[in-house]
Amino acid sequence: MATENFQAPKGTRDFYPDEMAVRRYIEDIWRRVSIRHGFQEVDGPTFESLDLYKVKSGVEIVSQLFSFTDRGQRDLALRPEFTPTLARMVAQRAAGLPRPIKWFSIPRCYRAEQPQKGRLREFMQWNVDYIGEASDRAERECLALCADALLEFGLTPDDFRIGWNHRAWLTHVLVGTFMPPERISNAFYILDRLHKYDRAGREALYREQGCSDKEKAYFEFIAGTSNQSLSELTDLLSAFMLDRHSRLGEPPPPDLCHLKIDSTVREFEKRLKDTNLAAMCSFDLSIVRGLAYYTGFVFEISDRQGENRAIAGGGRYDNLIEMFGGPSLGAVGFGMGDVVLEILLRRRDKIPKAILDNHQNPDVFIVNALDDAVHAERLIFELRRSQWDSTRQRIIRPGLHAECSYRSTRNIGKLLQEAAASGAKLAVILARAELQRGVAKLKNLADRSERTVSMETLIEEIHAALDPA
RNA sequence: GUGGAUUUAGCUCAGUUGGUUAGAGCACGAGGUUGUGGUCCUCGGGGUCGCGGGUUCGAAUCCCGUAAUCCACCCCA
Numbered sequence A: 001m002a003t004e005n006f007q008a009p010k011g012t013r014d015f016y017p018d019e020m021a022v023r024r025y026i027e028d029i030w031r032r033v034s035i036r037h038g039f040q041e042v043d044g045p046t047f048e049s050l051d052l053y054k055v056k057s058g059v060e061i062v063s064q065l066f067s068f069t070d071r072g073q074r075d076l077a078l079r080p081e082f083t084p085t086l087a088r089m090v091a092q093r094a095a096g097l098p099r100p101i102k103w104f105s106i107p108r109c110y111r112a113e114q115p116q117k118g119r120l121r122e123f124m125q126w127n128v129d130y131i132g133e134a135s136d137r138a139e140r141e142c143l144a145l146c147a148d149a150l151l152e153f154g155l156t157p158d159d160f161r162i163g164w165n166h167r168a169w170l171t172h173v174l175v176g177t178f179m180p181p182e183r184i185s186n187a188f189y190i191l192d193r194l195h196k197y198d199r200a201g202r203e204a205l206y207r208e209q210g211c212s213d214k215e216k217a218y219f220e221f222i223a224g225t226s227n228q229s230l231s232e233l234t235d236l237l238s239a240f241m242l243d244r245h246s247r248l249g250e251p252p253p254p255d256l257c258h259l260k261i262d263s264t265v266r267e268f269e270k271r272l273k274d275t276n277l278a279a280m281c282s283f284d285l286s287i288v289r290g291l292a293y294y295t296g297f298v299f300e301i302s303d304r305q306g307e308n309r310a311i312a313g314g315g316r317y318d319n320l321i322e323m324f325g326g327p328s329l330g331a332v333g334f335g336m337g338d339v340v341l342e343i344l345l346r347r348r349d350k351i352p353k354a355i356l357d358n359h360q361n362p363d364v365f366i367v368n369a370l371d372d373a374v375h376a377e378r379l380i381f382e383l384r385r386s387q388w389d390s391t392r393q394r395i396i397r398p399g400l401h402a403e404c405s406y407r408s409t410r411n412i413g414k415l416l417q418e419a420a421a422s423g424a425k426l427a428v429i430l431a432r433a434e435l436q437r438g439v440a441k442l443k444n445l446a447d448r449s450e451r452t453v454s455m456e457t458l459i460e461e462i463h464a465a466l467d468p469a
Numbered sequence B: 001g002u003g004g005a006u007u008u009a010g011c012u013c014a015g016u017u018g019g020u021u022a023g024a025g026c027a028c029g030a031g032g033u034u035g036u037g038g039u040c041c042u043c044g045g046g047g048u049c050g051c052g053g054g055u056u057c058g059a060a061u062c063c064c065g066u067a068a069u070c071c072a073c074c075c076c077a
Helices: A017-036 A050-057 A059-064 A083-096 A137-152 A167-177 A181-196 A199-208 A213-223 A230-247 A262-274 A338-347 A353-357 A374-384 A412-422 A432-436 A458-466
Strands: A047-049 A067-069 A075-078 A101-105 A108-110 A122-131 A160-166 A281-283 A297-303 A312-316 A331-337 A364-368 A387-389 A394-397 A402-404 A426-430 A439-444 A450-454
Touching: A017 A101, A017 A122, A017 A137, A017 A338, A017 A353, A047 A050, A047 A083, A050 A059, A050 A075, A050 A083, A083 A101, A083 A122, A083 A331, A122 A137, A122 A338, A137 A160, A137 A262, A137 A297, A137 A312, A137 A331, A160 A167, A167 A181, A167 A262, A181 A199, A181 A213, A199 A213, A213 A230, A230 A262, A297 A331, A331 A338, A364 A374, A364 A412, A374 A402, A374 A426, A374 A458, A412 A426, A426 A432, A426 A458, A432 A439, A439 A458, A450 A458
Parallel strands: A160 A281, A364 A402, A364 A426
Antiparallel strands: A047 A075, A067 A075, A101 A122, A108 A122, A122 A331, A160 A297, A297 A312, A312 A331, A387 A394, A426 A439, A439 A450
């Protein structure tokens, strides 16, 4: 019979115990921090109707999906993200859910893209959504949660930067000054790429997008800005616009400060300063985020040192729930993928050694020097079992993590060496001489002390030794 | 989807202009004289050299195809 060599499919990963430990570490932090910020965990199906993904993103996105047809001729697709499922879930039960709806999820997602650094075809994505809150409190809570998670991973504000912008504001500024509304999507496309190119690359981009001289000048101005505050930027922008217009002999554009949307953005910045978030955040005109469904505030977290792609990104999408057949509910959300995050954590040496070593230190290690394994096996099963109290409906004594050697040697020195290497706190030595007297030795592996205990009370003694309280 | 580099043991890698039976370190397993600690010593299992063709007396090595990985594009919810 012919044998075949199988590999994991392109862009997927195998999680052997060491990799699984790191993945669990990341997911545990996402989950723990989400819960403490008042979010509840949800999940949905791994695949959805193909149409669900066309509602939001349009038909061109289909080429990036893993899609298939079931035997009932239904077109389905593996989820490329969680937001459509979430929107569907909210829309279905919108009437009965308490507001605001604060949900998070850690779905596995799939995209049929060319894998490269920080981007795979199957990945985990922490997804946070805050629905039914019109005020910018939702934005701040999401930012606080996202930043808190990164801090929990041991990263500092020196490692990452939160850049933010406001799409509605930007649209008003552009349209209110010089840009025809139909050029806005080109403008967003250009802004999104501005910092990736040098002067020549940007020229090519402007040509390709059919930019007017005015637009070019504007984009070049933005390309030259970085790290200014919102008010500095709007002042600079006003001055720049006035200068341009006077030189071209055109009537001056309306004062940017009097644009209606402007006050809400300034207010947002002021409220950020009232929290401790402002230190990590900077206004950034070049952040617009890819697709069209963000309606206001948008943000992106990037690595300060590396050329990594964004660690996380999100924003406000006020129309989405409605698009999926629900009521009109404002919403803010963000996503963070495991792939880029893990690269960053490894590069900054932020994954604890105990996680990398994947040591699950046992509570107790059985050293069996007997010819027969029966005593050791009975003991280990007893130790591992929890004690359940059925009247109180709870576990009254949790089972212990008990290990033994799977090697055939009965050399106590070797076995103790293995016990110590396992990181166990206690070792039980079962040997013939003691067993004949109905006792065993209980050894504290940390201080190397040992005492003789009766087989009758051994299990209680072990529990007592591990939990002195 | 496009271009470049890469693929030899579980991992990291040697392997000369094509020439005997393809190596090392780490890891893994056994033993070190049946009773006490991460060291050390000895031994061992492991490879269709990514896969499939071709050239050759002979291919890990040269040629063609193909898959995967990494990097750069495209795209990025």
